[in-house]
Amino acid sequence: MENQKFEHRSIIKFLVLEGQSPSNIHERMTAIYGDSAPSRTMVFEWVPRFKNGQLNIEESPRSWRPISTTDEKTIKVVENLVIEDRRITIQEIAEILSISSGTVHGILHDHLHMTKVCSTWVPHSLTPLQRHERVEACEELLARYETEGNDFLSRIITGD
Known part of the structure; x- marks a missing residue:
């Protein structure tokens, strides 16, 4: 070939x-x-x-490397923008930072592990502190159930 x-x-x-x-x-x-x-x-x-005078039939060696905008600094800036405004869109971030929306999407999903839920960016997984707080809340609820029984369950109200 x-x-x-x-x-x-x-x-x-x-x-x-x-x-x-x-x-x-x-x-x-x-x-x-x-x-x-x-x-x-x-x-x-x-x-x-x-x-234009090129005599060589071989491709010119490519010494350049495409510039990657997915560096630690950009990732941190994207993270700060999302923390400031959880409803910010990928397009808005791309325009603010002058990078492609595909790069922003990659940073949010691959590096920051975030997903869009009801037009708000949320972390895909819980932080250790959040996990600890959830375990504590569940243990408190379990302790109350063990002392109060079904009366406690009938007083629980849930919502979206």
Whole structure:
């Protein structure tokens, strides 16, 4: 496959040096190679390179790395925004921080483990303090049930 790419680029380079247009180069290569011909996009990508003097038919090495906005600082800022306003939307956070909504979504779900419940961001799991408080509340209710019995249960009111 790699050899075929080099072959295609060599032909494109030759036809550019002959003065052929990108459309003509693509037509000629499709007539000869059929389905294995380079795509129109690939031809139109390489023609300007060769016209501008690039002699090498290999891809330029990519020394750059995409910038990631999912760093500790951004995660902390997102967390603070959510703590300040539990009803803030992903889009609003993305606009405030000038990052993509997909990145914000990933931070909220993958890093902060939060989910949206009734348009409010809530932690997906309880903190150790919250777990301890719930256990204490349940133990108090159990102790009252053991001393008061069914009378205690008949006085409990629940709601949404």
